[in-house]
Amino acid sequence: MNWTIFAVFITAWVLIGLATGIWMARRGHDPRWTLIAVILGPLFIPVAYERVERRPRSVSSEPIAMWGSEPDGTGSLRVMVGIDGSAESDHALRIARRLFEPGGGVLELVAVVSYDDGGKDETEALHVAKQRLAAAAAAMESTPVGMTVLAGPAGESLRWFAGERGADVLVVGRRGRGMSNRILGSVAEHLSGHCPIPVLVVAPEDR
Known part of the structure; x- marks a missing residue:
């Protein structure tokens, strides 16, 4: 057996699977799919293509009666805040309250889970997201x-929902540029470049 050819084959197999798994994670699916993708390699490509979802969707909603798709006529600023349980999103919420509450702002708190956690059955991740919003x-x-x-994908989901709900401003926290941001993408950068409504990106508190 030619071990060089075997090593190249295994390396290509793993890299194809890894790339497919990362693509699924970037498209809003559970990153744990990457492990299965690495094992299956190229065989996982048709599975990923068939399973991946193309559009964000709402899983659970307790809307504000005075917040519709059109201005409510009261002059209240409709502020949407992304919540993910991190220190950065907690700080962003505090800034949003400090800036917009005195002027009669109306807040909608939004959390995002993966497509896999947003199915018919309530998963642990969905339960945690609901508890996090309720506590906030x-x-x-x-x-x-x-x-x-x-x-769905966090950035794309927030952008889509802000447009659907007619938000006046979207507030999100910005994290440092760690490895996960490089691989999965930065929510703040995506929104800054693609969101059709004003986006307030709040830097980490220590900055």
């Missing part, structure tokens, strides 16, 4: 607040 909403005082969980 409970901390509000007199501000009208709604909660929504979306399924």
Whole structure:
């Protein structure tokens, strides 16, 4: 057996699977698919193409009665805030409240889960996302607040939903440029370059 050819074959097999798994993760699916993709290699490509979803969708929603797709006539600024449980998103929410609550802002808190966690059955990730939103909403005082969980790629989902809901501004926290951001992409960068409504990107608190 020619071990060089065998090594090249195995390397190509793993790299094709890894690239396919990362593509699925970037498209809003659970990153754990990458492990299966590495094992199956090129055989996983048709599976990924058939399984991947193309559009974000709403999984759970408790909307604000005064927030529709058209301006409500009250002059309230409709502020959408991305919530993911990180220190950065908590800081972004505090900044949003500081800036917009005094002027009568209306907040909609939005979390995003993978397509795989946004199915018919409630997964642990979906349950955690709902609890996270409920805890953030409970901390509000007199501000009208709604909660929504979306399924899909985080940046694309927030961009789509902000447009669907007619938000006036979208607020998100920005993380450091770690390895996960390089591989899976930065939500803040995606929104800054593609969102049709104003985006407030809040830097980490220590900056």
